[in-house]
Amino acid sequence: MAPSFEEWPMKNTLILRTAKGEKVERAPMWVMRQAGRYLPEYHEEKGKNDFFECCRNPEIASNLTLQPIDRYAGLVDAAIIFSDILVIPQAMGMEVIMVDKKGPHFPEPLQTPDDEQYKEVMERKVDVKESLDYVYKAITLTRQKLAGRVPLIGFCGAPWTLLSYMVEGGGSKMFIQVKTWVYKYPEASKALLQKIAELCVEYLALQVEAGAQMIQVFDSWAGELSPQSFKEFSLPYLNYIADNLPARIKSKGLEPVPMTVFAKGAWYALPALCESNYNTIGLDWLHDPAEAYQLAQSKGKVLQGNADPGILYGSHESITRVVENMVAGFGGGKQGWIANLGHGITPFVKPDDLKFYFEEIHRLTT
Numbered sequence: 293m294a295p296s297f298e299e300w301p302m303k304n305t306l307i308l309r310t311a312k313g314e315k316v317e318r319a320p321m322w323v324m325r326q327a328g329r330y331l332p333e334y335h336e337e338k339g340k341n342d343f344f345e346c347c348r349n350p351e352i353a354s355n356l357t358l359q360p361i362d363r364y365a366g367l368v369d370a371a372i373i374f375s376d377i378l379v380i381p382q383a384m385g386m387e388v389i390m391v392d393k394k395g396p397h398f399p400e401p402l403q404t405p406d407d408e409q410y411k412e413v414m415e416r417k418v419d420v421k422e423s424l425d426y427v428y429k430a431i432t433l434t435r436q437k438l439a440g441r442v443p444l445i446g447f448c449g450a451p452w453t454l455l456s457y458m459v460e461g462g463g464s465k466m467f468i469q470v471k472t473w474v475y476k477y478p479e480a481s482k483a484l485l486q487k488i489a490e491l492c493v494e495y496l497a498l499q500v501e502a503g504a505q506m507i508q509v510f511d512s513w514a515g516e517l518s519p520q521s522f523k524e525f526s527l528p529y530l531n532y533i534a535d536n537l538p539a540r541i542k543s544k545g546l547e548p549v550p551m552t553v554f555a556k557g558a559w560y561a562l563p564a565l566c567e568s569n570y571n572t573i574g575l576d577w578l579h580d581p582a583e584a585y586q587l588a589q590s591k592g593k594v595l596q597g598n599a600d601p602g603i604l605y606g607s608h609e610s611i612t613r614v615v616e617n618m619v620a621g622f623g624g625g626k627q628g629w630i631a632n633l634g635h636g637i638t639p640f641v642k643p644d645d646l647k648f649y650f651e652e653i654h655r656l657t658t
């Protein structure tokens with residue numbers, strides 16, 4: 293049985309209405325990685341716990357999710373569940389550890405399609421319900437703690453980005469391993485991309501069942517692909533998710549939720565993504581707001597983004613100028629735009645400078 297949240301009617305549905313294309317009173321806003329290291333309360337709550345231990349602990353994960361909602365009450369219009377895109381590779385049987393100040397690390401990344409490990413990963417029956425049960429529990433608990441204040445976003449990593457991590461073994465500068473995979477072993481790569489895409493559909497449907505009201509697919513490494521290769525190794529799998537998730541949610545007797553895709557760096561893919569079944573397209577700061585908005589409006593798509601997170605290290609005058617350009621470019625903020633940054637907020641940003649960013653968006657779109 294899906295949990296019921298009827299006790300807590302939604303007090304703020306701005307982002308859900310915007311994602312459906314409706315006219316709204318002002319632009320909704322949130323930022324990627326809003327529950328993160330720039331917040332002193334994040335370090336306090338996390339304490340000595342390992343990053344993935346926090347993800348696996350619904351009490352801690354829900355508390356971390358709520359931190360920006362409490363701090364920026366009245367300014368932030370959505371929560372995003374505290375978790376990580378790499379829980380899918382973990383569910384597929386791969387070990388992933390988070391190395392302090394360095395990021396994720398796979399001690400045994402996939403080597404070649406001839407290895408036992410690839411065969412095991414491909415043949416393994418992954419039970420995303422059972423193995424990621426802690427995520428659904430965290431989502432349900434967070435919905436209860438939110439008590440209708442703002443909607444909760446669920447997410448997953450895109451197949452291309454997850455494949456990159458699984459073969460690179462962590463973050464990368466040159467992407468040598470994953471380029472070797474897609475250009476030397478394209479069929480084995482595609483088989484794995486398809487398997488990941490199917491797991492993503494199931495995982496997102498279960499997040500919705502647990503209480504997620506909107507979902508986002510993060511293709512953080514999309515920009516490492518050429519336009520031609522993006523069409524071959526990323527887009528079909530992003531589309532597989534958007535094409536199949538609504539029916540999967542309906543099969544559970546639930547209403548489909550708005551879907552966002554964020555293909556970072558793949559500025560050339562905006563026209564193709566405007567033809568997809570995603571409702572909202574996330575933009576990084578390589579896009580000019582006005583140009584992107586014109587295209588998205590003509591295709592009935594909503595945009596999300598897109599200031600360079602680095603702007604938050606700058607002066608308030610600089611922040612204001614960027615917000616003014618966004619608000620003007622994205623049509624004034626009354627339709628078709630969810631304000632965000634162009635990527636996750638980075639460590640060492642002063643929380644009050646993010647507050648100023650929100651306040652400026654609020655001021656200029658109200």
Ligand SMILES: Cc1c2[nH]c(c1CCC(=O)O)Cc1[nH]c(c(CCC(=O)O)c1C)Cc1[nH]c(c(CCC(=O)O)c1C)Cc1[nH]c(c(C)c1CCC(=O)O)C2
Nearest residue numbers: 324325326327328372373374375376377395396510512636
């Ligand atoms: C690529 C990626 C990952 N994880 C994620 C992505 C896609 C978004 C993006 O492109 O930034 C997604 C993610 N990771 C995290 C969230 C939480 C929700 C939120 O947005 O507030 C989300 C949506 C928490 C996190 N995920 C991570 C932290 C920091 C962990 C810590 O050191 O305490 C947080 C708060 C760790 C993480 N996780 C990952 C990396 C590369 C790192 C280390 C580097 C970094 O922090 O930027 C993989």
